[in-house]
Amino acid sequence: MSTSTAFAAEPSIATGTTIGVILSQRIYAGLLEDGRLSGELKVFPATPLPDPEDEDDDMSLVELPTESIVEAICDSVLSLAKSHEAELAAIGVAIPGLVRNGVIDEAPNFPQLKGANLESRLEGALAERGIKTRVCIVNDADAMAAGLASTHGKLDSHIRVWTLGTGIGYGVYPFMKGVWEAGHTVVTLDDRENYCGCGGRGHLEGIMGQRAMRLRFLDMEPEEVFEAANRKSDPDPRCLEFKKLWHKALAAATSNALHVSGPGKFFVTGFNTRFLDTNMLRHYIGEMVKMSSLQSYSLEVVDDDQSVRVIGAAVAAMQMCGAQ
Numbered sequence: 001m002s003t004s005t006a007f008a009a010e011p012s013i014a015t016g017t018t019i020g021v022i023l024s025q026r027i028y029a030g031l032l033e034d035g036r037l038s039g040e041l042k043v044f045p046a047t048p049l050p051d052p053e054d055e056d057d058d059m060s061l062v063e064l065p066t067e068s069i070v071e072a073i074c075d076s077v078l079s080l081a082k083s084h085e086a087e088l089a090a091i092g093v094a095i096p097g098l099v100r101n102g103v104i105d106e107a108p109n110f111p112q113l114k115g116a117n118l119e120s121r122l123e124g125a126l127a128e129r130g131i132k133t134r135v136c137i138v139n140d141a142d143a144m145a146a147g148l149a150s151t152h153g154k155l156d157s158h159i160r161v162w163t164l165g166t167g168i169g170y171g172v173y174p175f176m177k178g179v180w181e182a183g184h185t186v187v188t189l190d191d192r193e194n195y196c197g198c199g200g201r202g203h204l205e206g207i208m209g210q211r212a213m214r215l216r217f218l219d220m221e222p223e224e225v226f227e228a229a230n231r232k233s234d235p236d237p238r239c240l241e242f243k244k245l246w247h248k249a250l251a252a253a254t255s256n257a258l259h260v261s262g263p264g265k266f267f268v269t270g271f272n273t274r275f276l277d278t279n280m281l282r283h284y285i286g287e288m289v290k291m292s293s294l295q296s297y298s299l300e301v302v303d304d305d306q307s308v309r310v311i312g313a314a315v316a317a318m319q320m321c322g323a324q
Contacts, residue, residue: 016089019080020314021073022306023095029076030310042076066112074125081131091135092317094143102137136317141171147312148267149173164270168205187252207249226275251284258289263297269304
């Protein structure tokens with residue numbers, strides 16, 4: 001989903017002391033030593049998270065101005081960096097949005113950040129507080145990809161990650177130049193498919209995203225839709241048809257990725273993996289990908305763990321800063 005500096009994957013976990021930061025419903029930050037988390041994550045604000053299906057109602061960070069978000073990230077970094085200032089090699093900050101050279105070109109979940117040179121602002125704010133080191137900004141889906149590559153021992157492999165949540169994220173590892181807004185992949189030409197938050201027609205996110213599903217089924221929550229579709233006896237026809245569409249959409253986007261960049265590992269994560277039927281997904285991919293050389297892909301569903309994203313942000317920072 002992001003445009004990042006290209007570099008080759010490293011065969012081993014990055015060494016040195018780094019800090020990874022994730023900006024999502026909360027700010028999560030962690031200190032890493034030789035690629036491993038040291039201590040617990042710092043979380044801001046510390047109030048409990050809402051249930052996933054109610055996350056649209058949580059405005060804790062969305063209502064903050066950019067200056068306050070920069071301040072909160074700096075406070076988290078300062079707290080973690082105590083007694084490690086001298087050896088701190090890099091700081092990685094992952095956000096949901098389109099990133100170009102440290103500038104946030106698009107950030108639908110954090111509109112106040114659009115256009116901000118977050119990399120430069122964080123480096124300047126941290127330098128004023130005595131932390132003089134490189135800050136690298138990366139898309140959060142790419143951070144998840146890097147974190148999974150690190151924690152699964154695949155830093156020398158090509159992996160891709162779908163995140164199924166409020167929107168649809170797509171992360172790639174190793175990092176390479178590109179936009180990677182694959183959540184907005186066009187998977188249908190039906191003019192009625194206009195539920196994507198960006199306003200585009202036929203998008204993957206307009207079918208699979210939590211917000212899009214709520215708009216489509218104003219009389220039912222997404223979990224109720226899938227419960228009705230999965231009933232052993234007398235499944236709801238409308239819900240069953242949508243379940244098939246939901247899986248066909250992800251199959252189409254995955255098949256596009258296979259046809260463009262070849263086979264390899266796909267991870268699937270996010271709170272809406274609860275709706276995923278991997279057998280159905282594989283069946284539809286099999287109908288769409290017929291070239292035998294592209295069929296050696298693999299799918300694995302993994303928990304959406306913020307610590308993995310934090311690790312990925314730190315790994316990204318070490319590798320990106322080392323390449324510049």
